[in-house]
Amino acid sequence: xxxxxxxxxxxxxxxxxxxxxxxxxxxxxxxxxxxxxxxxxxxxxxxxxxxxxxxxxxxxxxxxxxxxxxxxxxxxxxxxxxxxxxxxxxxxxxxxxxxxxxxxxxxxxxxxxxxxxxxxxxxxxxxxxxxxxxxxxxxxxxxxxxxxxxxxxxxxxxxxxxxxxxxxxxxxxxxxxxxxxxxxxxxxxxxxxxxxxxxxxxxxxxxxxxxxxxxxxxxxxx
Amino acid sequence: xxxxxxxxxxxxxxxxxxxxxxxxxxxxxxxxxxxxxxxxxxxxxxxxxxxxxxxxxxxxxxxxxxxxxxxxxxxxxxxxxxxxxxxxxxxxxxxxxxxxxxxxxxxxxxxxxxxxxxxxxxxxxxxxxxxxxxxxxxxxxxxxxxxxxxxxxxxxxxxxxxxxxxxxxxxxxxxxxxxxxxxxxxxxxxxxxxxxxxx
Amino acid sequence: xxxxxxxxxxxxxxxxxxxxxxxxxxxxxxxxxxxxxxxxxxxxxxxxxxxxxxxxxxxxxxxxxxxxxxxxxxxxxxxxxxxxxxxxxxxxxxxxxxxxxxxxxxxxxxxxxxxxxxxxxxxxxxxxxxxxxxxxxxxxxxxxxxxxxxxxxxxxxxxxxxxxxxxxxxxxxxxxxxxxxxxxxxxxxxxxxxxxxxxxxxxxxxxxxxxxxxxxxxxxxxxxxxxxxxxxxxxxxxxxxxx
Numbered sequence: 290x291x292x293x294x295x296x297x298x299x300x301x302x303x304x305x306x307x308x309x310x311x312x313x314x315x316x317x318x319x320x321x322x323x324x325x326x327x328x329x330x331x332x333x334x335x336x337x338x339x340x341x342x343x344x345x346x347x348x349x350x351x352x353x354x355x356x357x358x359x360x361x362x363x364x365x366x367x368x369x370x371x372x373x374x375x376x377x378x379x380x381x382x383x384x385x386x387x388x389x390x391x392x393x394x395x396x397x398x399x400x401x402x403x404x405x406x407x408x409x410x411x412x413x414x415x416x417x418x419x420x421x422x423x424x425x426x427x428x429x430x431x432x433x434x435x436x437x438x439x440x441x442x443x444x445x446x447x448x449x450x451x452x453x454x455x456x457x458x459x460x461x462x463x464x465x466x467x468x469x470x471x472x473x474x475x476x477x478x479x480x481x482x483x484x485x486x487x488x489x490x491x492x493x494x495x496x497x498x499x500x501x502x503x504x505x506x507x508x509x510x511x
Numbered sequence: 512x513x514x515x516x517x518x519x520x521x522x523x524x525x526x527x528x529x530x531x532x533x534x535x536x537x538x539x540x541x542x543x544x545x546x547x548x549x550x551x552x553x554x555x556x557x558x559x560x561x562x563x564x565x566x567x568x569x570x571x572x573x574x575x576x577x578x579x580x581x582x583x584x585x586x587x588x589x590x591x592x593x594x595x596x597x598x599x600x601x602x603x604x605x606x607x608x609x610x611x612x613x614x615x616x617x618x619x620x621x622x623x624x625x626x627x628x629x630x631x632x633x634x635x636x637x638x639x640x641x642x643x644x645x646x647x648x649x650x651x652x653x654x655x656x657x658x659x660x661x662x663x664x665x666x667x668x669x670x671x672x673x674x675x676x677x678x679x680x681x682x683x684x685x686x687x688x689x690x691x692x693x694x695x696x697x698x699x700x701x702x703x704x705x706x707x708x709x710x
Numbered sequence: 711x712x713x714x715x716x717x718x719x720x721x722x723x724x725x726x727x728x729x730x731x732x733x734x735x736x737x738x739x740x741x742x743x744x745x746x747x748x749x750x751x752x753x754x755x756x757x758x759x760x761x762x763x764x765x766x767x768x769x770x771x772x773x774x775x776x777x778x779x780x781x782x783x784x785x786x787x788x789x790x791x792x793x794x795x796x797x798x799x800x801x802x803x804x805x806x807x808x809x810x811x812x813x814x815x816x817x818x819x820x821x822x823x824x825x826x827x828x829x830x831x832x833x834x835x836x837x838x839x840x841x842x843x844x845x846x847x848x849x850x851x852x853x854x855x856x857x858x859x860x861x862x863x864x865x866x867x868x869x870x871x872x873x874x875x876x877x878x879x880x881x882x883x884x885x886x887x888x889x890x891x892x893x894x895x896x897x898x899x900x901x902x903x904x905x906x907x908x909x910x911x912x913x914x915x916x917x918x919x920x921x922x923x924x925x926x927x928x929x930x931x932x933x934x935x936x937x938x939x940x941x942x943x944x945x946x947x948x949x950x951x952x953x
Contacts, residue, residue: 295609299598306597367591370562375611376581438874441866446855453851454869457844458876461883468890478890490879501872508789508864511564524858525938526945 292377293385300389303362304355305363311397314351319447321347322405333410339421340409341470345463347405348398348423349430353396353452356434359386360442369442369506387435395427405451411474418473418480422487425467426466429491432498433458439502443509462490512538512574512656514559514581514688521554521567528554532568534705537706538656541679541689541702545613550708552692553590556659559690560587563696575656577588585657593649596635600626601684603634604648620652624674651678658682661690665696672698720934721814722795726928731884733925740918747911763821765911769919770814771835776923779809781849781915782835782874785867795931797936800870801853802930805924808846836883845873859938889943 304383305311325343329335336343363369372382403416411419435453444450469483515534520530528551536542544552557563559570561582572581594603604617623629624644634642643666650658658679664672676698679689683699691697748765780803786795819829819837830836849866856862 292610292612295606298594299602299606302602303595303597362595365591366595367589369591370557370560370587370589371593371607372610373562374560374587375586376579376583377610377612434915436869440852440869443861443865444852444856450851450855453844456849457841457880458872460841461876461879464556464883464887468887497872497875501868504789505865505868508868509861511562525860525942526949 292375293381296372296382296385297389299387301393304389311393314355314394315397315487317354317400318347318351318401319405321350321421322408323375329511337410337412340406340411341422341474342467343409344402344405344411344419344423345388345426345467345470348395348402348427349459349463351398352395352427352430353434353455354430355390356438356455357441357448357451359390359435359438361438364442364510368511373506373510379503380499383439383502383506384432384433384495387431387498387502391428391431395431398427399424407458415470415474419470422466422469422473422484425484425488425491426462429462429487429494430459432494435498436505439505440509443505462487462494465490512572512688513687514657514690515569515573516559516569517569519555519558519570520552522560523554523563527566529707530567530656532705532707536688536690538574538686538688541685541691541699542705543685543697543699543702544690544692544705544707545694546703546707552707555707556587556661556690556692557589559657560585560659562617572657581657584655585659586653586655586680588646588650588658588660588663590661592646594634594642594645595632599631599633600637600645601630604644604652607649608652609654615652615654617648617652619681620648623678624648625653625671630704640668640671643667644671646673647678656687658687658689658691660689660697662693663691664693719794719798723932730925730932733921733928737918737921737925740914740921741856744911744914744918747914751908751911760821760824761908763817764908765812765915767817767821768912769916770810771839772916773919773923774807774811774814774839776920777803778842778846778870778873778877780927781807781866781870785870785874788867789871797860797867798931798934799927800867802927802934804846804849804853804866806926806930808843808850810919810923811843811846813841815843828851832888834885837861837888838884841880841884842877845869845877849873859912859933859941892936918940 322343326336329339360369363372373379375382399420402420406416407413420472434451434455436458437451440454441451465483465487466479469480469487472478472480472483515535517531517533521528523693528549532555534542544555546552554563558565559581561580572584575581575584577698593607598606598636600621601617604620608615610616618627621630624647626641626644626648629641634645637645647663663675663679667675679699683689689699689702691702744765748762751762751765781800784796784800784803787793788800815836818839822831822833822836823829849869852866852869853862856865
């Protein structure tokens with residue numbers, strides 16, 4: 290347990306000190322939301338309607354960005370070798386790193402989301418529910434992204450390969466996340482079922498992600 | 512305790528790096544692995560560390576902790592330092608000490624490698640030799656019987672090299688064993704040699 | 711000769727050389743029968759003759775999914791048993807499965823044009839197939855970008871298994887999403903009940919497609935084995951020059 294706490298603390302420290310960490314993800318999120326009206330026009334009604342979708346897509350892309358570094362820096366400086374040699378199960382080590390990633394990338398997105406929702410004229414009373422869907426869904430994005438990060442570090446290819454591998458796998462999360470958010474605003478369908486499935490997907494990814502990522506690291510780096 | 516290898520074969524990227532390598536390293540002794548570049552010295556160390564798959568042959572640690580992998584009872588000092596530039600010297604060492612499950616005080620380890628004055632400096636400011644000493648501090652801080660050292664003296668100046676020799680001698684005297692890859696001598700007088708790459 | 715002997719690549723090549731001509735012949739024959747029956751099947755009262763695209767579209771969909779199943783089984787062979795032919799099989803299945811999925815999308819789109827008026831309307835099945843194609847392309851990307859074939863194969867194997875677990879979830883999500891946005895489900899390609907007079911030609915075409923898959927799969931596996939042999943010989947050549 291102490292070992293996992295050590296990794297959590299170290300990774301969070303690194304995220305904050307290197308590359309701006311929490312700040313950078315939130316900034317990217319803000320920029321994406323800002324660019325949307327340039328592309329669509331300032332039609333408030335339209336923005337309000339697609340607001341949840343834009344926020345979710347922005348969160349998805351912002352989460353993807355920092356995943357690149359998740360294993361790459363440890364691989365480059367030899368830390369990954371030592372992490373793999375330890376008696377701490379690699380699945381738990383990987384999960385601790387993913388948790389650190391979510392706390393420093395995903396959580397800031399969730400915190401900033403209500404403000405951005407206001408900019409997109411999303412219905413005010415629904416902002417809370419929208420933020421809740423992001424809080425429940427961004428862990429899934431991180432833990433599924435973990436798989437792509439592990440696969441691409443084993444092949445020493447970054448960036449786009451990671452996105453290509455991860456995005457199709459996140460389709461269910463995106464579908465249910467946006468559906469839940471829309472349901473809270475005006476939807477014919479109730480919030481509950483979609484949100485519950487979203488939570489289920491997140492919980493499943495907490496298990497599947499580290500297992501698949503560990504397999505990718507072990508088999509890919511041997 | 513004895514590290515035993517029999518008929519080890521390694522293949523990377525479809526190419527056979529070495530085959531049928533056998534050796535025995537009892538506690539208190541060191542094995543120096545030599546050979547030209549590409550002969551597989553690093554691969555052999557990584558194989559013992561569990562990072563490279565054993566294509567053929569057997570590897571075992573007789574007398575070690577039962578039901579534990581060799582990797583979990585070994586220290587691996589590779590070409591890279593495994594230290595983060597943006598963390599301070601203390602933070603780096605503290606992390607590895609905690610992660611490897613040891614409660615020992617890092618102060619003593621830093622002292623023995625002359626790194627105490629640099630304790631609060633970010634690792635980015637260290638020279639190559641100082642960073643090397645920091646990774647050696649990691650091995651000193653956490654106690655493990657098997658040491659796998661890949662060219663441990665590289666980047667070290669003469670005083671540091673003799674310090675390392677003292678550290679290695681202490682380790683052997685305490686019942687540990689060392690397998691090191693090197694191009695030449697590393698400061699241990701009584702060490703056996705294993706030459707790789709001879710057809 | 712036990713089944714395990716097929717594991718030996720040389721033996722496998724010999725078996726393939728003997729079996730392949732028969733498979734090719736069988737594929738051609740069944741395709742001929744299938745196409746004849748398909749073209750002579752009755753027209754749909756609503757869609758006319760265009761419904762016959764179904765005889766290409768539906769089997770292509772099935773084979774697209776079958777391809778992923780083959781990849782997943784091969785993945786288990788690679789990761790769990792380290793079977794020598796497993797990663798060859800997986801690598802061979804990927805482009806073939808992707809091609810069938812692509813054919814499914816194209817035929818689906820062409821079928822949709824006269825029915826819906828546009829080439830693409832994001833209906834549930836086609837969208838699921840599209841996501842499947844993206845996953846296929848991800849696996850192919852792993853094979854293409856890997857410097858070492860072994861690593862690429864193992865990475866692709868893991869993605870195959872992750873995809874196998876995810877695909878039912880994705881299918882369910884896309885179906886759910888589709889009903890959410892089209893509450894009155896207008897027309898669904900592939901329909902619910904298929905008339906018996908259409909069923910037989912469909913099954914014959916499915917058999918033909920399956921034979922085609924198997925034939926191509928074995929042929930591609932043979933090519934891959936030969937390609938690896940060339941690579942090994944080149945590596946040995948380099949090693950001998952070095953020594």
